[in-house]
Amino acid sequence: MNDDLKILHEAFNDFKRVNDELLQEVKQYGQASGDLKERVERLQKEMDEREERLRAKLAEQEKAEARQKALEERIEDLRGLILRKSGASEVKEEAQLAKKAFFKALRSGYDARAIMHADLLTPDEKKALMVSNDAAGGYLAPPEYVREMLTDMVEFSNLRSVASVRPTTASSVQIPKRTRSAAAVWVAETATRSETQNPAFGLEEIKAHEMSALAKVSRAEMEDAAFDLEAFLRQEFAEQFGVTEGAAFISGNGVNKPEGILTHPDVGVVNSGNASAITADGLIALYYELKEAYLSNATWIMSRATLKAVRQLKDTTNNYLWAPGIKADGMPATLLDRPYLTCPDMPAVAANAFPVVFGDFRRGYLIVDRLILDVMADPYSSKNQGMVEFSARRRVGGQVVIADALKKLKIAS
Secondary structure: OHHHHHHHHHHHHHHHHHHHHHHHHHHHHOOOOHHHHHHHHHHHHHHHHHHHHHHHHHHHHHOOHHHHHHHHHHHHHHHHHHHHHHOHHHHHHHHHHHHHHHHHHHHHOOOHHHHHHOOOOOHHHHHHOOOOOOOOOHHHOOOOOOOOOOOOOOOOOOHHHOOEEEEOOOOEEEEEEEEEOOOOOOOOOOOOOOOOOOOEEEEEEEEOEEEEEEEEEEHHHHHHOOOOHHHHHHHHHHHHHHHHHHHHHHHOEOOOOOEOOOOOOOOEEEEOOOOOOOOHHHHHHHHHHOOHHHHOOOEEEEOHHHHHHHOOOEOOOOOEOEEEOOOOOOOOEEEOOEOEEEOOOOOOOOOOOOOEEEEOHHHHEEEEEEEEEEEEEEOOOOHHHOEEEEEEEEEEEEEEOOHHHEEEEEOOO
Protein backbone atom coordinates (compact mmCIF):
# COMPACT_ATOMS: atom_id res chain seq x y z
CA MET A 1 0.00 0.00 0.00
CA ASN A 2 2.87 2.38 0.77
CA ASP A 3 4.29 1.82 -2.72
CA ASP A 4 0.96 2.69 -4.33
CA LEU A 5 0.71 5.80 -2.16
CA LYS A 6 4.21 6.87 -3.16
CA ILE A 7 3.44 6.40 -6.85
CA LEU A 8 0.20 8.36 -6.42
CA HIS A 9 2.16 11.28 -4.97
CA GLU A 10 4.64 11.12 -7.85
CA ALA A 11 1.83 11.04 -10.40
CA PHE A 12 0.17 14.04 -8.75
CA ASN A 13 3.41 16.02 -8.82
CA ASP A 14 3.73 15.27 -12.54
CA PHE A 15 0.09 16.22 -13.02
CA LYS A 16 0.57 19.58 -11.29
CA ARG A 17 3.58 20.37 -13.43
CA VAL A 18 1.85 19.49 -16.71
CA ASN A 19 -1.42 21.13 -15.71
CA ASP A 20 0.43 24.34 -14.80
CA GLU A 21 1.91 24.32 -18.31
CA LEU A 22 -1.57 23.81 -19.74
CA LEU A 23 -3.04 26.69 -17.74
CA GLN A 24 -0.16 28.91 -18.82
CA GLU A 25 -0.79 28.12 -22.49
CA VAL A 26 -4.51 28.79 -22.09
CA LYS A 27 -3.75 32.12 -20.44
CA GLN A 28 -1.23 33.07 -23.12
CA TYR A 29 -2.79 31.70 -26.32
CA GLY A 30 -6.42 31.13 -25.41
CA GLN A 31 -6.14 27.35 -25.70
CA ALA A 32 -3.74 24.52 -24.87
CA SER A 33 -1.97 22.17 -27.27
CA GLY A 34 -3.30 18.69 -27.88
CA ASP A 35 -0.13 17.15 -26.47
CA LEU A 36 -0.60 18.84 -23.09
CA LYS A 37 -4.27 17.85 -22.97
CA GLU A 38 -3.34 14.26 -23.71
CA ARG A 39 -0.67 14.21 -21.00
CA VAL A 40 -3.07 15.69 -18.43
CA GLU A 41 -5.67 13.09 -19.35
CA ARG A 42 -3.12 10.28 -19.06
CA LEU A 43 -2.00 11.46 -15.62
CA GLN A 44 -5.61 11.79 -14.50
CA LYS A 45 -6.16 8.17 -15.50
CA GLU A 46 -3.03 7.04 -13.67
CA MET A 47 -4.13 8.81 -10.48
CA ASP A 48 -7.57 7.26 -10.79
CA GLU A 49 -6.06 3.81 -11.05
CA ARG A 50 -3.71 4.29 -8.11
CA GLU A 51 -6.41 5.82 -5.95
CA GLU A 52 -8.84 3.06 -6.83
CA ARG A 53 -6.21 0.51 -5.86
CA LEU A 54 -5.70 2.18 -2.50
CA ARG A 55 -9.42 2.33 -1.82
CA ALA A 56 -9.77 -1.33 -2.75
CA LYS A 57 -7.06 -2.31 -0.30
CA LEU A 58 -8.63 -0.27 2.47
CA ALA A 59 -12.03 -1.79 1.75
CA GLU A 60 -10.52 -5.27 1.76
CA GLN A 61 -9.21 -4.72 5.28
CA GLU A 62 -12.51 -3.39 6.61
CA LYS A 63 -15.20 -5.57 5.02
CA ALA A 64 -16.19 -8.85 6.56
CA GLU A 65 -17.56 -9.91 3.18
CA ALA A 66 -14.02 -10.60 2.06
CA ARG A 67 -13.68 -13.34 4.67
CA GLN A 68 -17.00 -14.84 3.61
CA LYS A 69 -15.97 -14.82 -0.03
CA ALA A 70 -12.69 -16.55 0.81
CA LEU A 71 -14.61 -19.24 2.69
CA GLU A 72 -16.96 -19.77 -0.26
CA GLU A 73 -14.02 -20.08 -2.64
CA ARG A 74 -12.41 -22.64 -0.33
CA ILE A 75 -15.60 -24.69 -0.32
CA GLU A 76 -15.69 -24.57 -4.13
CA ASP A 77 -12.07 -25.73 -4.28
CA LEU A 78 -12.90 -28.65 -2.02
CA ARG A 79 -15.80 -29.59 -4.28
CA GLY A 80 -13.48 -29.57 -7.27
CA LEU A 81 -10.95 -31.66 -5.36
CA ILE A 82 -13.61 -34.27 -4.58
CA LEU A 83 -14.59 -34.43 -8.26
CA ARG A 84 -10.96 -34.78 -9.31
CA LYS A 85 -10.33 -37.49 -6.72
CA SER A 86 -13.13 -39.60 -8.23
CA GLY A 87 -11.15 -39.94 -11.46
CA ALA A 88 -7.66 -39.86 -9.95
CA SER A 89 -6.92 -43.57 -10.45
CA GLU A 90 -7.79 -43.49 -14.19
CA VAL A 91 -5.71 -40.37 -14.73
CA LYS A 92 -2.75 -41.86 -12.88
CA GLU A 93 -2.90 -45.07 -14.96
CA GLU A 94 -3.03 -43.11 -18.26
CA ALA A 95 -0.09 -40.98 -17.14
CA GLN A 96 2.00 -44.08 -16.34
CA LEU A 97 1.24 -45.60 -19.73
CA ALA A 98 2.17 -42.39 -21.55
CA LYS A 99 5.43 -42.11 -19.63
CA LYS A 100 6.35 -45.73 -20.33
CA ALA A 101 5.61 -45.36 -24.05
CA PHE A 102 7.54 -42.10 -24.29
CA PHE A 103 10.75 -43.51 -22.82
CA LYS A 104 10.45 -46.63 -24.95
CA ALA A 105 10.24 -44.40 -28.02
CA LEU A 106 13.38 -42.53 -26.93
CA ARG A 107 15.32 -45.75 -26.45
CA SER A 108 14.21 -47.23 -29.78
CA GLY A 109 15.61 -44.43 -31.94
CA TYR A 110 12.68 -44.59 -34.38
CA ASP A 111 10.26 -41.82 -35.16
CA ALA A 112 6.82 -41.97 -33.62
CA ARG A 113 5.08 -43.24 -36.81
CA ALA A 114 7.56 -46.12 -37.21
CA ILE A 115 7.21 -47.06 -33.58
CA MET A 116 3.44 -47.24 -33.83
CA HIS A 117 3.59 -49.60 -36.81
CA ALA A 118 6.51 -51.74 -35.67
CA ASP A 119 4.63 -53.32 -32.80
CA LEU A 120 7.24 -52.01 -30.38
CA LEU A 121 4.43 -50.68 -28.18
CA THR A 122 1.60 -52.54 -26.56
CA PRO A 123 -1.98 -51.61 -27.53
CA ASP A 124 -2.41 -49.74 -24.28
CA GLU A 125 0.78 -47.79 -24.86
CA LYS A 126 -0.25 -46.93 -28.41
CA LYS A 127 -3.53 -45.58 -27.09
CA ALA A 128 -1.70 -43.53 -24.50
CA LEU A 129 0.31 -41.78 -27.23
CA MET A 130 -2.72 -40.88 -29.37
CA VAL A 131 -4.75 -38.56 -27.15
CA SER A 132 -4.42 -35.91 -29.87
CA ASN A 133 -6.72 -38.07 -31.99
CA ASP A 134 -10.27 -37.83 -30.63
CA ALA A 135 -11.34 -41.30 -31.73
CA ALA A 136 -8.17 -42.86 -30.33
CA GLY A 137 -8.50 -41.32 -26.92
CA GLY A 138 -8.72 -37.54 -27.28
CA TYR A 139 -12.32 -37.56 -26.11
CA LEU A 140 -11.03 -38.85 -22.79
CA ALA A 141 -8.96 -35.68 -22.26
CA PRO A 142 -11.56 -32.89 -22.14
CA PRO A 143 -10.61 -29.21 -21.64
CA GLU A 144 -10.89 -27.77 -18.17
CA TYR A 145 -14.21 -26.06 -17.43
CA VAL A 146 -13.80 -23.29 -14.87
CA ARG A 147 -16.83 -22.97 -12.62
CA GLU A 148 -16.48 -19.26 -12.25
CA MET A 149 -18.46 -16.55 -14.04
CA LEU A 150 -16.68 -13.67 -15.81
CA THR A 151 -18.69 -10.51 -15.11
CA ASP A 152 -18.16 -6.82 -15.77
CA MET A 153 -17.82 -4.49 -12.80
CA VAL A 154 -21.07 -2.76 -11.90
CA GLU A 155 -20.80 0.76 -10.52
CA PHE A 156 -23.31 2.14 -8.05
CA SER A 157 -23.57 4.99 -5.58
CA ASN A 158 -22.50 3.54 -2.25
CA LEU A 159 -24.02 6.18 0.01
CA ARG A 160 -24.27 3.54 2.74
CA SER A 161 -20.55 3.92 3.40
CA VAL A 162 -21.01 7.49 4.68
CA ALA A 163 -24.68 7.70 5.79
CA SER A 164 -26.35 6.33 8.93
CA VAL A 165 -27.86 2.86 8.49
CA ARG A 166 -30.18 1.15 10.94
CA PRO A 167 -32.26 -2.06 10.75
CA THR A 168 -35.94 -2.18 11.66
CA THR A 169 -38.68 -4.78 12.04
CA ALA A 170 -41.48 -2.31 11.26
CA SER A 171 -42.84 -0.83 8.05
CA SER A 172 -41.43 2.57 8.95
CA VAL A 173 -39.26 4.34 11.48
CA GLN A 174 -40.39 7.48 13.29
CA ILE A 175 -37.85 9.75 14.95
CA PRO A 176 -38.76 12.86 16.96
CA LYS A 177 -36.96 15.96 15.76
CA ARG A 178 -36.35 19.35 17.33
CA THR A 179 -37.57 22.02 14.95
CA ARG A 180 -36.97 25.04 17.21
CA SER A 181 -34.52 25.63 20.03
CA ALA A 182 -35.21 27.14 23.43
CA ALA A 183 -34.04 30.68 24.16
CA ALA A 184 -32.27 32.32 27.12
CA VAL A 185 -32.01 35.96 28.22
CA TRP A 186 -29.93 37.98 30.68
CA VAL A 187 -31.68 39.15 33.90
CA ALA A 188 -30.78 41.11 36.98
CA GLU A 189 -30.26 39.34 40.28
CA THR A 190 -33.74 39.98 41.60
CA ALA A 191 -35.60 40.71 38.36
CA THR A 192 -38.77 38.90 37.42
CA ARG A 193 -38.22 35.90 35.20
CA SER A 194 -40.48 35.70 32.18
CA GLU A 195 -41.12 32.69 30.03
CA THR A 196 -38.72 32.50 27.10
CA GLN A 197 -39.09 30.72 23.80
CA ASN A 198 -39.79 27.02 24.24
CA PRO A 199 -38.41 24.32 21.95
CA ALA A 200 -40.68 22.93 19.24
CA PHE A 201 -40.74 19.41 17.89
CA GLY A 202 -41.60 17.48 14.75
CA LEU A 203 -41.53 13.89 13.61
CA GLU A 204 -39.43 12.36 10.85
CA GLU A 205 -40.87 9.17 9.35
CA ILE A 206 -38.78 6.96 7.05
CA LYS A 207 -40.85 4.35 5.25
CA ALA A 208 -39.44 1.05 4.03
CA HIS A 209 -40.11 0.98 0.28
CA GLU A 210 -40.00 -2.22 -1.72
CA MET A 211 -37.86 -3.25 -4.71
CA SER A 212 -38.46 -6.41 -6.71
CA ALA A 213 -36.82 -8.48 -9.42
CA LEU A 214 -37.98 -11.63 -11.21
CA ALA A 215 -36.12 -14.12 -13.38
CA LYS A 216 -37.32 -17.29 -15.11
CA VAL A 217 -35.11 -20.36 -15.56
CA SER A 218 -36.09 -23.52 -17.40
CA ARG A 219 -36.26 -26.73 -15.44
CA ALA A 220 -33.79 -28.32 -17.84
CA GLU A 221 -31.29 -25.52 -17.21
CA MET A 222 -31.73 -25.97 -13.47
CA GLU A 223 -31.04 -29.70 -13.81
CA ASP A 224 -28.11 -29.54 -16.24
CA ALA A 225 -26.20 -26.35 -15.37
CA ALA A 226 -22.73 -26.75 -13.88
CA PHE A 227 -23.36 -23.64 -11.79
CA ASP A 228 -25.48 -23.19 -8.71
CA LEU A 229 -27.96 -20.98 -10.57
CA GLU A 230 -29.93 -20.04 -7.48
CA ALA A 231 -26.80 -18.75 -5.73
CA PHE A 232 -25.78 -16.90 -8.91
CA LEU A 233 -29.21 -15.23 -9.18
CA ARG A 234 -29.06 -14.19 -5.53
CA GLN A 235 -25.78 -12.42 -6.21
CA GLU A 236 -27.23 -10.78 -9.33
CA PHE A 237 -30.34 -9.58 -7.49
CA ALA A 238 -28.29 -8.18 -4.60
CA GLU A 239 -26.01 -6.32 -7.02
CA GLN A 240 -28.85 -4.76 -8.99
CA PHE A 241 -30.73 -3.82 -5.82
CA GLY A 242 -27.59 -1.95 -4.80
CA VAL A 243 -27.57 -0.11 -8.14
CA THR A 244 -31.26 0.79 -7.85
CA GLU A 245 -31.17 1.99 -4.26
CA GLY A 246 -27.95 3.96 -4.89
CA ALA A 247 -29.67 5.98 -7.62
CA ALA A 248 -32.66 6.64 -5.33
CA PHE A 249 -30.44 7.78 -2.42
CA ILE A 250 -29.01 10.42 -4.77
CA SER A 251 -32.07 11.65 -6.68
CA GLY A 252 -35.15 9.65 -5.63
CA ASN A 253 -38.41 11.62 -5.41
CA GLY A 254 -39.73 9.85 -2.31
CA VAL A 255 -42.73 8.32 -4.13
CA ASN A 256 -42.57 4.54 -3.57
CA LYS A 257 -38.81 4.95 -3.26
CA PRO A 258 -36.31 6.71 -0.94
CA GLU A 259 -35.89 10.46 -1.02
CA GLY A 260 -32.60 11.57 -2.54
CA ILE A 261 -30.14 14.10 -1.17
CA LEU A 262 -30.58 16.25 -4.28
CA THR A 263 -34.37 16.43 -4.09
CA HIS A 264 -34.89 17.53 -0.48
CA PRO A 265 -36.06 21.17 -0.65
CA ASP A 266 -34.37 22.27 2.58
CA VAL A 267 -30.79 21.28 1.67
CA GLY A 268 -28.87 24.54 1.27
CA VAL A 269 -27.55 25.63 -2.13
CA VAL A 270 -24.33 27.47 -2.99
CA ASN A 271 -23.66 28.76 -6.51
CA SER A 272 -20.43 27.81 -8.24
CA GLY A 273 -19.83 31.36 -9.50
CA ASN A 274 -19.89 30.33 -13.16
CA ALA A 275 -22.93 29.60 -15.33
CA SER A 276 -21.45 26.47 -16.89
CA ALA A 277 -18.37 25.36 -14.93
CA ILE A 278 -17.23 24.34 -11.49
CA THR A 279 -14.86 26.79 -9.78
CA ALA A 280 -12.44 26.76 -6.89
CA ASP A 281 -14.21 29.74 -5.29
CA GLY A 282 -17.51 27.85 -5.49
CA LEU A 283 -16.11 24.81 -3.68
CA ILE A 284 -14.46 26.94 -1.03
CA ALA A 285 -17.73 28.82 -0.50
CA LEU A 286 -19.56 25.48 -0.19
CA TYR A 287 -17.02 24.32 2.36
CA TYR A 288 -17.50 27.37 4.58
CA GLU A 289 -21.27 27.37 4.17
CA LEU A 290 -21.44 24.19 6.25
CA LYS A 291 -21.61 24.74 10.01
CA GLU A 292 -18.37 24.05 11.81
CA ALA A 293 -19.97 21.37 14.00
CA TYR A 294 -20.49 19.20 10.90
CA LEU A 295 -17.06 19.73 9.33
CA SER A 296 -15.16 17.10 11.30
CA ASN A 297 -17.27 14.32 9.75
CA ALA A 298 -18.01 15.96 6.40
CA THR A 299 -17.55 14.19 3.06
CA TRP A 300 -17.69 15.37 -0.55
CA ILE A 301 -19.84 13.45 -3.03
CA MET A 302 -19.45 13.79 -6.80
CA SER A 303 -19.01 11.73 -9.97
CA ARG A 304 -15.61 10.74 -11.31
CA ALA A 305 -16.06 13.11 -14.25
CA THR A 306 -16.56 15.98 -11.81
CA LEU A 307 -13.54 14.85 -9.80
CA LYS A 308 -11.36 15.13 -12.90
CA ALA A 309 -12.38 18.78 -13.24
CA VAL A 310 -11.90 19.44 -9.52
CA ARG A 311 -8.32 18.11 -9.62
CA GLN A 312 -7.34 21.02 -11.86
CA LEU A 313 -8.67 23.75 -9.56
CA LYS A 314 -6.47 26.04 -7.44
CA ASP A 315 -7.21 28.44 -4.61
CA THR A 316 -6.16 32.10 -4.50
CA THR A 317 -2.70 31.15 -3.21
CA ASN A 318 -2.09 28.90 -6.24
CA ASN A 319 -2.45 25.67 -4.25
CA TYR A 320 -4.44 22.75 -5.64
CA LEU A 321 -7.67 21.96 -3.79
CA TRP A 322 -7.21 18.23 -4.35
CA ALA A 323 -4.35 16.47 -2.57
CA PRO A 324 -3.19 12.84 -2.38
CA GLY A 325 -3.24 11.17 1.01
CA ILE A 326 -0.23 11.20 3.29
CA LYS A 327 -1.09 8.22 5.49
CA ALA A 328 -1.34 4.64 4.32
CA ASP A 329 -4.03 3.88 6.91
CA GLY A 330 -6.25 6.84 6.04
CA MET A 331 -8.15 8.13 3.06
CA PRO A 332 -5.91 8.06 -0.03
CA ALA A 333 -6.88 11.56 -1.17
CA THR A 334 -8.77 14.63 0.04
CA LEU A 335 -10.43 17.77 -1.26
CA LEU A 336 -9.87 20.80 0.98
CA ASP A 337 -8.65 18.34 3.62
CA ARG A 338 -11.91 16.37 3.64
CA PRO A 339 -12.45 12.89 2.11
CA TYR A 340 -14.72 12.33 -0.85
CA LEU A 341 -16.86 9.58 -2.35
CA THR A 342 -17.40 9.14 -6.08
CA CYS A 343 -20.98 8.26 -7.03
CA PRO A 344 -21.88 7.51 -10.67
CA ASP A 345 -25.45 8.76 -10.13
CA MET A 346 -24.34 12.31 -9.32
CA PRO A 347 -25.03 14.77 -12.17
CA ALA A 348 -22.32 15.95 -14.54
CA VAL A 349 -21.15 19.56 -14.52
CA ALA A 350 -23.74 21.52 -16.51
CA ALA A 351 -25.79 24.69 -16.20
CA ASN A 352 -28.17 24.59 -13.18
CA ALA A 353 -27.01 21.08 -12.22
CA PHE A 354 -25.96 19.99 -8.72
CA PRO A 355 -22.75 17.99 -9.31
CA VAL A 356 -21.37 18.21 -5.74
CA VAL A 357 -22.84 17.65 -2.28
CA PHE A 358 -20.84 18.33 0.89
CA GLY A 359 -21.76 17.58 4.47
CA ASP A 360 -22.01 15.24 7.41
CA PHE A 361 -24.03 12.37 5.95
CA ARG A 362 -23.97 10.44 9.24
CA ARG A 363 -26.11 13.18 10.72
CA GLY A 364 -27.91 14.30 7.62
CA TYR A 365 -29.09 11.12 5.87
CA LEU A 366 -30.67 8.00 7.37
CA ILE A 367 -31.07 4.64 5.62
CA VAL A 368 -33.53 2.12 7.07
CA ASP A 369 -33.27 -1.61 6.24
CA ARG A 370 -36.44 -3.66 6.70
CA LEU A 371 -35.53 -6.61 4.50
CA ILE A 372 -32.07 -7.03 2.97
CA LEU A 373 -32.82 -9.78 0.44
CA ASP A 374 -35.61 -12.33 0.13
CA VAL A 375 -35.54 -14.78 -2.80
CA MET A 376 -38.42 -17.19 -3.47
CA ALA A 377 -38.33 -20.06 -5.97
CA ASP A 378 -41.75 -20.65 -7.54
CA PRO A 379 -41.97 -23.89 -9.60
CA TYR A 380 -45.75 -23.64 -10.14
CA SER A 381 -46.71 -20.32 -11.74
CA SER A 382 -44.89 -21.04 -15.02
CA LYS A 383 -44.92 -24.82 -14.93
CA ASN A 384 -46.78 -25.02 -18.28
CA GLN A 385 -43.75 -23.37 -19.93
CA GLY A 386 -41.31 -25.61 -18.08
CA MET A 387 -40.01 -22.65 -16.10
CA VAL A 388 -39.12 -21.92 -12.49
CA GLU A 389 -39.63 -18.33 -11.35
CA PHE A 390 -37.17 -16.72 -8.95
CA SER A 391 -38.55 -13.55 -7.39
CA ALA A 392 -36.51 -11.30 -5.13
CA ARG A 393 -37.46 -8.45 -2.80
CA ARG A 394 -35.71 -5.81 -0.78
CA ARG A 395 -37.36 -3.28 1.53
CA VAL A 396 -35.37 -0.17 2.29
CA GLY A 397 -36.02 3.48 3.02
CA GLY A 398 -33.90 6.58 3.12
CA GLN A 399 -34.25 10.32 3.40
CA VAL A 400 -32.63 13.52 4.58
CA VAL A 401 -33.30 13.92 8.31
CA ILE A 402 -31.16 16.99 9.10
CA ALA A 403 -31.00 19.19 6.02
CA ASP A 404 -28.69 21.65 7.79
CA ALA A 405 -25.94 19.02 7.79
CA LEU A 406 -25.78 18.96 3.96
CA LYS A 407 -25.03 21.56 1.27
CA LYS A 408 -25.11 21.21 -2.49
CA LEU A 409 -23.27 23.11 -5.20
CA LYS A 410 -25.28 24.54 -8.11
CA ILE A 411 -23.64 25.41 -11.41
CA ALA A 412 -24.79 29.01 -11.68
CA SER A 413 -23.25 32.47 -11.55
